Amino acid sequence: MVHEILSYEFMRNALLAALLSSVACGIIGSYVVVRRIGFISGGIAHTAFGGIGLGYWLGVNPLLGVIPVSLLAALGIGLLGKKAKVSEDTAIGTFWAAGMAVGVIFIGLTPGYAPNLFSYLFGNILTVPSFDLWMIFLLDAVIVATAFLFQKELLAISFDEEYASVSGVPSTAFYLLLLSLIALTVVVMVRVVGIVMVIALLTVPAAIARRFSRSLPAMMALATVLSLLFSVIGLWLSYLFNLASGATIILVAAAAFLLVQLAGFTRGSAAER
Amino acid sequence: MKEPVVACEGLRVRLGGVDVLRGLTLSVFEGDFIGIVGPNGGGKTTLLRCILGLLRPTEGTIRVFGDPPGASFGRVGYVPQRLFFDRDFPIDVEGLVLMGRLSRKRLLQRYGRDDRRKVDMALETTGLGPIRRRQVGALSGGELQRALIARALVGDPELLLLDEPTASVDPDMKTSIYDLLEGLRGRMTIMLVSHDTGAISRRVTRVACLNCTLDMHEEGSSLPHGTLDDLYRYPVDAIRHNQPVPPARTGD
Numbered sequence: 001m002v003h004e005i006l007s008y009e010f011m012r013n014a015l016l017a018a019l020l021s022s023v024a025c026g027i028i029g030s031y032v033v034v035r036r037i038g039f040i041s042g043g044i045a046h047t048a049f050g051g052i053g054l055g056y057w058l059g060v061n062p063l064l065g066v067i068p069v070s071l072l073a074a075l076g077i078g079l080l081g082k083k084a085k086v087s088e089d090t091a092i093g094t095f096w097a098a099g100m101a102v103g104v105i106f107i108g109l110t111p112g113y114a115p116n117l118f119s120y121l122f123g124n125i126l127t128v129p130s131f132d133l134w135m136i137f138l139l140d141a142v143i144v145a146t147a148f149l150f151q152k153e154l155l156a157i158s159f160d161e162e163y164a165s166v167s168g169v170p171s172t173a174f175y176l177l178l179l180s181l182i183a184l185t186v187v188v189m190v191r192v193v194g195i196v197m198v199i200a201l202l203t204v205p206a207a208i209a210r211r212f213s214r215s216l217p218a219m220m221a222l223a224t225v226l227s228l229l230f231s232v233i234g235l236w237l238s239y240l241f242n243l244a245s246g247a248t249i250i251l252v253a254a255a256a257f258l259l260v261q262l263a264g265f266t267r268g269s270a271a272e273r
Numbered sequence: 274m275k276e277p278v279v280a281c282e283g284l285r286v287r288l289g290g291v292d293v294l295r296g297l298t299l300s301v302f303e304g305d306f307i308g309i310v311g312p313n314g315g316g317k318t319t320l321l322r323c324i325l326g327l328l329r330p331t332e333g334t335i336r337v338f339g340d341p342p343g344a345s346f347g348r349v350g351y352v353p354q355r356l357f358f359d360r361d362f363p364i365d366v367e368g369l370v371l372m373g374r375l376s377r378k379r380l381l382q383r384y385g386r387d388d389r390r391k392v393d394m395a396l397e398t399t400g401l402g403p404i405r406r407r408q409v410g411a412l413s414g415g416e417l418q419r420a421l422i423a424r425a426l427v428g429d430p431e432l433l434l435l436d437e438p439t440a441s442v443d444p445d446m447k448t449s450i451y452d453l454l455e456g457l458r459g460r461m462t463i464m465l466v467s468h469d470t471g472a473i474s475r476r477v478t479r480v481a482c483l484n485c486t487l488d489m490h491e492e493g494s495s496l497p498h499g500t501l502d503d504l505y506r507y508p509v510d511a512i513r514h515n516q517p518v519p520p521a522r523t524g525d
Contacts, residue, residue: 036359159362166325166343167346168343168347215363
């Protein structure tokens with residue numbers, strides 16, 4: 001059966017997309033979890049819908065619209081939260097809704113029907129075209145290289161931002177860099193699980209990995225493996241039962257999360273902690 | 274005259290419409306071990322944050338090693354009062370201490386063998402060698418403070434700033450942390466913010482009493498009995514500890 005599945009090009013592309021997105025989401029998701037910026041990441045992802053609308057309106061690949069808009073959202077939310085006297089969740093909420101609104105307006109302005117709109121919202125890993133795969137690969141390379149080159153600074157601002165500043169690290173700049181990497185990760189994952197559900201795959205594998213990791217690199221490696229596992233299992237289940245692939249992947253991840261939490265809970269109460 | 278390590282002149286810091294520091298002039302010289310005492314809200318932490326460059330004073334100037342604050346980060350070590358971090362953060366003591374080498378590294382430069390050796394030395398100094406592989410979230414209050422001191426020491430600072438390093442530590446551990454600091458005296462310039470007026474007066478070379486404005490006392494390595502009470506204008510034991518200040522020993 002494996003041979004049968006792999007004989008389809010769309011299946012090979014799907015598995016490749018799952019692998020590439022898992023690498024980005026394992027590395028960046030770990031930062032999201034330890035730095036506790038899940039809600040910001042959700043805001044960036046939803047704002048990115050404006051980019052999809054922009055792409056449709058301009059008549060280009062919607063993913064190309066997502067890149068600038070999600071980067072803009074990352075910088076906007078980051079700077080508003082840091083510099084302005086606006087509480088961070090207010091900034092996130094505003095960007096979140098405004099981005100979605102811009103997307104809806106642009107799609108409304110675009111004559112005719114917006115094809116595949118559903119797949120950008122909720123993902124469809126079975127229909128990743130080769131061009132998108134190449135783009136995902138390139139963004140993945142940028143994300144991995146940046147995270148590798150600046151790992152000591154990113155670790156420092158994630159653990160103790162004040163100390164990083166005292167040590168001469170431009171911590172606001174690196175915080176914005178981290179948010180930008182999250183934005184690019186969103187682009188990588190749109191095809192797999194869609195912008196609405198990106199947040200789950202960005203946080204769940206890393207959150208599970210943290211329970212079993214003693215260092216950030218170990219956490220990233222485990223999160224990558226878990227993300228790949230959830231994607232492949234989800235893909236397989238959606239193939240077997242003819243379900244929406246993005247939603248199935250998310251439900252697999254959520255089920256694993258619940259199981260791990262329950263296991264930890266029963267073990268914790270047994271030890272009476 | 275020698276150039277001071279830290280020179281504050283006419284410092285005024287206004288936060289939320291209130292003067293936290295006013296008219297503060299202070300020079301700290303090489304080899305000083307200055308204890309900064311004073312009531313809560315007296316501006317002790319604010320002063321340290323200004324020296325670190327985390328806070329810009331409303332008026333006045335600060336020079337650290339002759340430069341504006343924050344410019345000579347490689348020469349300054351900092352031990353925060355409390356570390357607000359995620360207890361679940363996957364990092365061990367060694368990893369935490371290694372971050373103290375950050376100030377000595379350029380962008381894109383990786384930690385190397387030299388950095389690891391410095392970490393070994395700092396762990397030895399602070400007595401953390403046996404628990405170097407322990408997760409930071411599993412440390413006790415005293416162990417965490419020692420780890421934070423090690424993180425500050427690993428960068429080979431010439432100036433060490435400590436913000437109440439014994440605030441969340443039990444009495445036994447307090448003594449051992451003060452002993453540790455005493456061992457560092459002379460090797461670097463130290464500014465120590467503390468509520469432990471008794472412990473401070475016996476160990477430091479000068480005492481600065483900070484309550485918005487500054488009173489400096491540098492009559493040598495010890496204070497006459499009762500000095501601290503006079504400075505505060507009210508009994509020192511009323512500030513925090515419900516125990517009288519032990520009489521300051523003279524001549525040690």
